[in-house]
Amino acid sequence: MGSAAKVILYQLFRSPRAPSPSPFAVKLDTFLRMAKIEYTNDFSVTQSSKGKILWMRYDGEPVEDSQFCVEYLNRKLNINLNSHMTEEQRAIAHAFRKMAEVNLYWCMGMARMENMEFMTSMPGNRFNKLFIWYGIRVYLNQMKAHGIRPHSHEESLHIMEGDLRSLSVYLGKECKASCL
Known part of the structure; x- marks a missing residue:
C-alpha cells in the first residue's frame, strides 16, 4: 500500500x-x-x-x-496467504479456525470468568463496578446462548484441553511433514 x-x-x-x-x-x-x-x-x-x-x-x-x-x-x-495450501488443507484450516473462534473462545471465556467475578469485589468507584458487573452479566448470557455456560468450570476446561490437544497434534503432524 x-x-x-x-x-x-x-x-x-x-x-x-x-x-x-x-x-x-x-x-x-x-x-x-x-x-x-x-x-x-x-x-x-x-x-x-x-x-x-x-x-x-x-x-x-x-x-x-x-x-x-x-x-x-x-x-x-488480491491477497491469498493460503495459496500454497491444497483444497483439503484449506478445509482443515477452516474447521480449526471455526473451532477456535467458537468453541475454544467460549471455553476460554468460561476460564476467565473467575477473575472477572473477583473484579467486582475490588475497591473502586461505583460506576466502574456497575460497568464491570453489567459486562459480566452480558458475557454470561452470551455464553449461555452459545451452549457453554451450563457446563462447570472443570467441564469447560476439559472441552478446551481437547480442542487444544487436537490443534497441537495436527500442527505437530503438519510441522513434521513440512520440516522434512
Whole structure:
C-alpha cells in the first residue's frame, strides 16, 4: 500500500500481556502484519453499526467482523496467504479456525470468568463496578446462548484441553511433514 494507511482498525486497548484482550483483534492484527498492509489503530472503542468493537474501515468503507475483514482485504487487494495450501488443507484450516473462534473462545471465556467475578469485589468507584458487573452479566448470557455456560468450570476446561490437544497434534503432524 502507499504511504498513507487506508485501513483503520477499531479495537480495544492494548493489553500489557498481549497485543489485545480480544483474540479476534489479535487475529486481524496478525493478518494485517503478515499481508504487509499498513494500518492505524483507533482505540476509542467506537462501535460499528452491528455493535461490534472490533471492526475496520478501508478507504472509508466500514467492514465488520474479523473474518469478513480478512476476506474483504483478500478480495480488494488480491491477497491469498493460503495459496500454497491444497483444497483439503484449506478445509482443515477452516474447521480449526471455526473451532477456535467458537468453541475454544467460549471455553476460554468460561476460564476467565473467575477473575472477572473477583473484579467486582475490588475497591473502586461505583460506576466502574456497575460497568464491570453489567459486562459480566452480558458475557454470561452470551455464553449461555452459545451452549457453554451450563457446563462447570472443570467441564469447560476439559472441552478446551481437547480442542487444544487436537490443534497441537495436527500442527505437530503438519510441522513434521513440512520440516522434512
